[in-house]
Amino acid sequence: MPVLLEIDPDDPRPIYQKVADEIRSLIAGATLKPGDQLPSVRQIAGDLGVNLNTVATAYRQLEGEGLITVRHGARAVVAARRPAAAPARDLRRGLRNSLTQLVLAGWQRSAILTLVADELRELHKGGR
Amino acid sequence: MPVLLEIDPDDPRPIYQKVADEIRSLIAGATLKPGDQLPSVRQIAGDLGVNLNTVATAYRQLEGEGLITVRHGARAVVAARRPAAAPARDLRRGLRNSLTQLVLAGWQRSAILTLVADELRELHKGGR
Amino acid sequence: MPVLLEIDPDDPRPIYQKVADEIRSLIAGATLKPGDQLPSVRQIAGDLGVNLNTVATAYRQLEGEGLITVRHGARAVVAARRPAAAPARDLRRGLRNSLTQLVLAGWQRSAILTLVADELRELHKGGR
Amino acid sequence: MPVLLEIDPDDPRPIYQKVADEIRSLIAGATLKPGDQLPSVRQIAGDLGVNLNTVATAYRQLEGEGLITVRHGARAVVAARRPAAAPARDLRRGLRNSLTQLVLAGWQRSAILTLVADELRELHKGGR
DNA sequence: GTGGTCTAGACCACG
DNA sequence: GTGGTCTAGACCACC
Numbered sequence: 094m095p096v097l098l099e100i101d102p103d104d105p106r107p108i109y110q111k112v113a114d115e116i117r118s119l120i121a122g123a124t125l126k127p128g129d130q131l132p133s134v135r136q137i138a139g140d141l142g143v144n145l146n147t148v149a150t151a152y153r154q155l156e157g158e159g160l161i162t163v164r165h166g167a168r169a170v171v172a173a174r175r176p177a178a179a180p181a182r183d184l185r186r187g188l189r190n191s192l193t194q195l196v197l198a199g200w201q202r203s204a205i206l207t208l209v210a211d212e213l214r215e216l217h218k219g220g221r
Numbered sequence: 222m223p224v225l226l227e228i229d230p231d232d233p234r235p236i237y238q239k240v241a242d243e244i245r246s247l248i249a250g251a252t253l254k255p256g257d258q259l260p261s262v263r264q265i266a267g268d269l270g271v272n273l274n275t276v277a278t279a280y281r282q283l284e285g286e287g288l289i290t291v292r293h294g295a296r297a298v299v300a301a302r303r304p305a306a307a308p309a310r311d312l313r314r315g316l317r318n319s320l321t322q323l324v325l326a327g328w329q330r331s332a333i334l335t336l337v338a339d340e341l342r343e344l345h346k347g348g349r
Numbered sequence: 350m351p352v353l354l355e356i357d358p359d360d361p362r363p364i365y366q367k368v369a370d371e372i373r374s375l376i377a378g379a380t381l382k383p384g385d386q387l388p389s390v391r392q393i394a395g396d397l398g399v400n401l402n403t404v405a406t407a408y409r410q411l412e413g414e415g416l417i418t419v420r421h422g423a424r425a426v427v428a429a430r431r432p433a434a435a436p437a438r439d440l441r442r443g444l445r446n447s448l449t450q451l452v453l454a455g456w457q458r459s460a461i462l463t464l465v466a467d468e469l470r471e472l473h474k475g476g477r
Numbered sequence: 478m479p480v481l482l483e484i485d486p487d488d489p490r491p492i493y494q495k496v497a498d499e500i501r502s503l504i505a506g507a508t509l510k511p512g513d514q515l516p517s518v519r520q521i522a523g524d525l526g527v528n529l530n531t532v533a534t535a536y537r538q539l540e541g542e543g544l545i546t547v548r549h550g551a552r553a554v555v556a557a558r559r560p561a562a563a564p565a566r567d568l569r570r571g572l573r574n575s576l577t578q579l580v581l582a583g584w585q586r587s588a589i590l591t592l593v594a595d596e597l598r599e600l601h602k603g604g605r
Numbered sequence: 606g607t608g609g610t611c612t613a614g615a616c617c618a619c620g
Numbered sequence: 621g622t623g624g625t626c627t628a629g630a631c632c633a634c635c
Contacts, residue, residue: 104311105418105420107421107619108619109619109620117322118321120325121324143620144620146620181326184322184323185336185340187318188319188320188323188336188337189340190242190319191312191319192337192341193242193245193250194245194315195316197248197288198307206338206341208313209316212313212316213324213334216321235626236625236626261607262607263606271626273628273629277608278626285413290489291608291609292489292635293491293608293635294606294607295607295634296607296608360570364610364611373578373581374574376581377580378577378580390622391621399611399612401613401614402613405623406610408623409624419623420619421618421619421620421622421623422618422621423619425623431581431583435578440575440578441592443574444576444592444593445600446571446575447568448593448597449498449501449502450501450571452505452506452600453501453505461597464572465572465576465589466590468572468573468576469576469580472573492634530634531634534634534635
């Protein structure tokens with residue numbers, strides 16, 4: 094089985110977040126579809142060389158969001174129903190912060206819109 | 222002088238981060254222009270009902286990013302030169318995460334593009 | 350584990366600066382090499398008899414300079430890549446001030462050159 | 478009378494220190510010799526566009542070091558005798574910090590020695 | 606008046 | 621165990 098996830102050690106965010114973000118991205122892009130089995134915690138921890146607890150924390154967060162379901166003794170699977178979305182307020186806040194950073198970095202509005210379209214396209218292709 | 226900043230107590234991020242993000246956003250949207258004075262640490266701390274140190278930490282972070290300059294005994298001012306931007310990799314990562322959340326929340330691609338355009342417009346109007 | 354740092358209480362600079370300077374010096378002299386773990390904040394604070402926050406501030410400064418990397422729950426380590434240096438202008442300014450002080454103290458040019466050579470040698474031996 | 482001093486607004490140090498450092502440097506390089514009159518506080522403050530108190534603070538510091546003598550109603554003059562030097566410990570500390578920064582910036586030992594010799598030569602020519 | 610430093614101690618996040 | 625955040629309040633440095 095090929096390695097599903099890769100994380101960037103230079104990315105300063107907590108490891109469990111990077112793992113959760115990767116999986117979330119794969120689900121959003123339909124690389125992982127409802128009913129698909131996720132790799133075991135052990136498998137991912139081994140692949141990435143991180144602590145079991147760290148991966149378990151990521152799974153717990155995804156379960157809390159309703160994106161996956163975990164059952165004792167069985168592999169976690171991607172949840173069937175799309176979960177209740179986070180409040181729109183939080184989503185806009187995250188988006189606004191990302192856009193602020195781009196503006197401060199000197200990106201023009203049109204360039205940003207192109208970038209967004211690119212990223213959305215890549216999401217659906219499972220691109221990285 | 223009207224209150225410049227508002228922060229959301231339900232937003233779970235550190236207070237100093239929320240303060241820094243607000244100011245960063247105001248600078249990106251040109252509500253605060255190079256050379257403009259920022260409110261004093263005491264002023265903001267009083268308005269928000271938080272500790273002086275918490276606001277000072279936000280200012281220190283912004284100074285570290287080169288967005289503002291702080292001098293002993295004088296008000297902090299918005300820096301003239303735009304600082305070196307964060308590596309494009311980090312910017313894209315932040316953007317991608319925001320977009321992933323929106324997709325998972327069920328937003329359609331076209332709706333997302335509209336939302337992004339809206340947010341960019343609001344940034345430049347100092348909207349919240 | 351022997352005590353790594355010593356600071357001079359008669360030195361009027363902020364404690365966190367003295368701590369940061371010591372560590373910077375140890376890195377420059379390769380007593381601390383890329384990948385090496387730094388003592389924990391608690392360890393240093395205990396050794397020096399200062400507050401945890403004071404040491405944490407020093408670590409945060411060094412991290413901001415890119416000299417060390419800090420991750421939640423793990424020891425701080427000396428960064429692998431050398432960070433972008435401060436502008437040469439600032440470096441020369443610092444050097445010039447030091448030299449001015451020496452000249453005013455009556456040191457001869459040749460004595461100063463000898464002193465500089467000595468200090469460079471000691472840096473690389475981890476001397477204090 | 479030509480403007481004697483120039484200070485760099487981008488230099489983050491306190492203004493009074495930059496003024497004092499400039500004058501110290503001019504004395505060390507013998508551009509200002511024992512018995513020479515210094516510009517009035519008012520003059521310098523006007524030239525630099527800073528507060529009178531700020532310049533007065535610089536003069537007070539130089540007087541405290543014995544480098545200049547100020548008398549009520551009369552111009553400050555450069556002191557005749559070289560003052561007692563700061564303890565060698567402090568001088569070496571300042572020098573070491575400057576050298577540490579250079580080493581961290583990747584300067585080679587030989588390049589540093591050349592730089593030091595250059596700076597000493599410029600000091601005596603009143604170079605900036 | 607401005608911002609900076611330090612302390613004490615509580616609590617949280619991470620691995 | 622590690623480091624991070626926040627608070628309270630004191631005192632200092634600067635303009």
